[in-house]
Amino acid sequence: MKNETTTHKFRNFIVFLLRDSPPVLTLFACIGLTTAASFYQLTSETILQGLLAVNVLIAATLLSERWFVNRENRNMIEKIGDDVTVLGDRISLPTNVGLDSLVGSRKVLPPLEGRLAGSTSLKISGGSLFRLANEYRSLFEELAEQGCSIQLVVCHPDSDAVERLCNEVVYESDDIEAYRHQCRSALRLFEALAEKYDHVEVRTCDIAMSFSILAVEKLAGESSASIELYAYKVPARNRPMLHATKAASPDFHAMAVSQFDSVWSKSMKTEGVCDPNVSIEKVVD
Incomplete structure (x- = not known):
């Protein structure tokens, strides 16, 4: 020493x-x-x-x-x-990273109730969004009751965009009138929700969207964004989907919100679009 x-x-x-x-x-x-x-x-x-x-x-x-x-x-x-x-x-880096690990489908995602729990803001766009309107009506009403801001954009039932989606995207049916009827049914459900809550707004557009968007903002927990790609004649449950949290992928989340806002700015309010006597009936999945 x-x-x-x-x-x-x-x-x-x-x-x-x-x-x-x-x-x-x-x-x-x-x-x-x-x-x-x-x-x-x-x-x-x-x-x-x-x-x-x-x-x-x-x-x-x-x-x-x-x-x-x-x-x-x-x-x-x-x-x-x-x-x-x-x-x-x-650090052990994966040596073989494929797209299958990045792209999933609706089947592999957690239940929608869990993903939307605690939401303060929802931005949703899609062709008809009939499944959401029909199967999750009570969930959206519960979120609206809790003060969650909800913005929805769907294709106008009488637009050429709906015809294009029916011919190129919808797998279950080629009947354009049946698909328009489905769009009106979903739209009427959303309009009823918007009439009840001031912080729920529904708009229509004539854009043949190539994907649907679900952007979720939360005060507590993880905000997230999902983009479901409208592949040609693929069943809805098998459509490729990108999903990520805002914390892990802030750029992806910002891009999804930006895309929604762009469509929202080109859309219009829905007053008088649907006949209140239109029946709510599931025609196409």
């Missing part, structure tokens, strides 16, 4: 001589040369020799400083490299 202390002191002394003594000696040499020139009659040769000695000391100072700085930088780089190596050993 005593030998280690002595060795450490000796090492510090050597470091002082190499790193700190050159600038100190240079300072004293400059002061001494200036003082001597003031009090003594020095020859030009003596002054020149003194200046050369000072320049040598300055050069030694610069070289020693550069050497120590480079040494410290090298040690720091080696330490960072060691830390990165240790961190890399602790």
